[in-house]
Amino acid sequence: MENRGIVIIGAGPAGLAAAIRLDELGVRDILILERENSGGGILRQCIHDGFGLERYGESISGPEYASRLLEEIGKRGIECRTGSSVIDIGRDRVLTVASARGTEIIKAGAIIAAAGCRERSRGAIMIPGERPAGVYTAGTAQAYMNLYNRMPGRKAVILGSGDIGLIMARRLTLEGAEVSAVFELQDHPNGLERNIVQCLDDYSIPLYLNHTVTEIHGKERIEGVTVSEVDSITHKPKAGTEKYYPCDTLILSVGLIPDNTILERAGVIIDPVTGGASVDEHYMTSVPGIFSAGNMLHVHDLADYASAEAEAAAENAALYIEGKLDTGGNIRVAAANGVSHVVPMRVSGNGPFTVSLRACRRERNRKVEIRQGEKVLGWHFFPLVIPSQMITVHSDAASGSEDIEVSII
Numbered sequence: 001m002e003n004r005g006i007v008i009i010g011a012g013p014a015g016l017a018a019a020i021r022l023d024e025l026g027v028r029d030i031l032i033l034e035r036e037n038s039g040g041g042i043l044r045q046c047i048h049d050g051f052g053l054e055r056y057g058e059s060i061s062g063p064e065y066a067s068r069l070l071e072e073i074g075k076r077g078i079e080c081r082t083g084s085s086v087i088d089i090g091r092d093r094v095l096t097v098a099s100a101r102g103t104e105i106i107k108a109g110a111i112i113a114a115a116g117c118r119e120r121s122r123g124a125i126m127i128p129g130e131r132p133a134g135v136y137t138a139g140t141a142q143a144y145m146n147l148y149n150r151m152p153g154r155k156a157v158i159l160g161s162g163d164i165g166l167i168m169a170r171r172l173t174l175e176g177a178e179v180s181a182v183f184e185l186q187d188h189p190n191g192l193e194r195n196i197v198q199c200l201d202d203y204s205i206p207l208y209l210n211h212t213v214t215e216i217h218g219k220e221r222i223e224g225v226t227v228s229e230v231d232s233i234t235h236k237p238k239a240g241t242e243k244y245y246p247c248d249t250l251i252l253s254v255g256l257i258p259d260n261t262i263l264e265r266a267g268v269i270i271d272p273v274t275g276g277a278s279v280d281e282h283y284m285t286s287v288p289g290i291f292s293a294g295n296m297l298h299v300h301d302l303a304d305y306a307s308a309e310a311e312a313a314a315e316n317a318a319l320y321i322e323g324k325l326d327t328g329g330n331i332r333v334a335a336a337n338g339v340s341h342v343v344p345m346r347v348s349g350n351g352p353f354t355v356s357l358r359a360c361r362r363e364r365n366r367k368v369e370i371r372q373g374e375k376v377l378g379w380h381f382f383p384l385v386i387p388s389q390m391i392t393v394h395s396d397a398a399s400g401s402e403d404i405e406v407s408i409i
Contacts, residue, residue: 005029006317007095007108009086009262010115012041014294016069017055017307018112018314023076025318031106032073032080033097039073039080040066041116042139043303045146048167050194054304065303086115089266093289109321110289113263113277114310117256117295119164125254129216132223138164138253145171153249157225158182159213163191163301163388165253170199172251179203180245183211187232188362190255190388192301213250214242222250256299266290273341274298281344281353282325283313291317298343298356301390309356326350331372331398338363338408340387349398355406356392359385363408370395372404 006022008015011034022030038044043051046062053059056068073080081099088096093111097104119137136144136152142164144150154177158165161184169179182200187209189196200207208227214237215226224246228237258276260268269278269286276297277285284291293313294306319325328348335342335357343356355370355378366385370378370393378395385391385408398404 001094001105001107003107004031004109005321006031006110006112006314007093007106008032008112008114010034010041010113010294010296011036011039011070011080011082012114012116012294012306013043013065013069013303014114014116014296014306014310015041015112016066016073018114018293018310018317019078019080020069020072020076021311021314022318023078025315027318027321029109030078031108032078033084033086033095034080034082035085035115037083039070039082045139045143046167047146048171051303054302055307062303069307086262089262089290108289110291110317112310112313112317113260113285113290113292113296114294114313115259115262115296117299118259120252120255120257122252125252127213127216130219132216132218132221134218134222134248135216135250136252138162138168138251141168141249141251142171145175151175151177152251153177153247155247156180156249156251157213157227157245157247158251158253160184160253160255161189161191161196161207162253162255163195165251166191166195166199168251168253169205170203173203173205177249179205180247181206181208183208183213183227185210185212185230185235185254186387188387192388193386212237216250217244222248225250256295258296258298260296263290263292263296268292271341271345273335274343276343278345279343280327280330281347281351282316282320282327283309283344284316284320284325284327288327289320291320298341301388305390329401331401332403334403334405336405336407338366338385339368339406342406347398347404349400351397352395353397354392354394356390357406358390359387359408362386366408368393369407369409370404371407372398372400373402375399377404 043062229241
């Protein structure tokens, strides 16, 4: 059995940033495990710019962002084992790892889980019809084009207004394909405002809210889709609103899910709303010594934010292996009026903390308030809150055991 100080699962923007922060803090026994054959995660296929504004103060592409992180990992001599998949986490943070070297057993002083997320597929949203070729998740289509130089099709319909789907609408158009429209089930877009403008409006690609694909046509290859308007509350299709769109490609951008199968096996409690681990203000899960950050914890709209969150998790992991992390109590943090979810889900009450949250709906001139009983622990005013953008608000320390509620008022 190999003994290591801190093991990081995932070499994407979160995992790499966590490793760099640990090294800055003086932690030297760091091991990164990455299942792919190279580090960088999803950034490798994101050739558009917009990355790095927070971390580097300039707009760079995904591969450039990844390259900077990997270059720093190399300079610091941090070990990153690619082609290494964590297949189990047992008691006392014992990891079973499969690679070309065989099966390895590694005992970690602490674990930072930063393996990212996965896309919802057609099966997850249950679109009826045949199962022809030409139906792709947005990330798969992006990988085909940007990593393997292959066009997924020439006439596309996009379901879902997530950021990758919006970016693929532009990417396909620039490569000569026709994008008929983007359809969104909700009454609001799920991507960033800038992507709505730069990827749809600038290319005259229509966005239809409260619409969804209700049938896929074609046997060998997709030939078209039927799209229906849906009720804004029940999301059920409205009879008589069906419209046929011919296409040879359907791109699905219908949401991301934190990939937490490995943590579930370790006995970590999973939050039913985020799909990520239930964590405290130190980003520690319900299993002592296992931390989670980035898209594996909850889906972020910017890689910069995922990196920053992982750095905070790294700071706490460093304290943990030194026996200096004071976790204390277990005060519940709950999403209340206008809030879909919050992170962390519990706090110790030992000091100030930061809450990350998402709004349920688009609203102007709202205040995010963190309240414990009659006491307001923190608040911030926002000219605009929208579901597609994560919000962070700082809070004073809690006291007692009463639940904390986070509201938009």
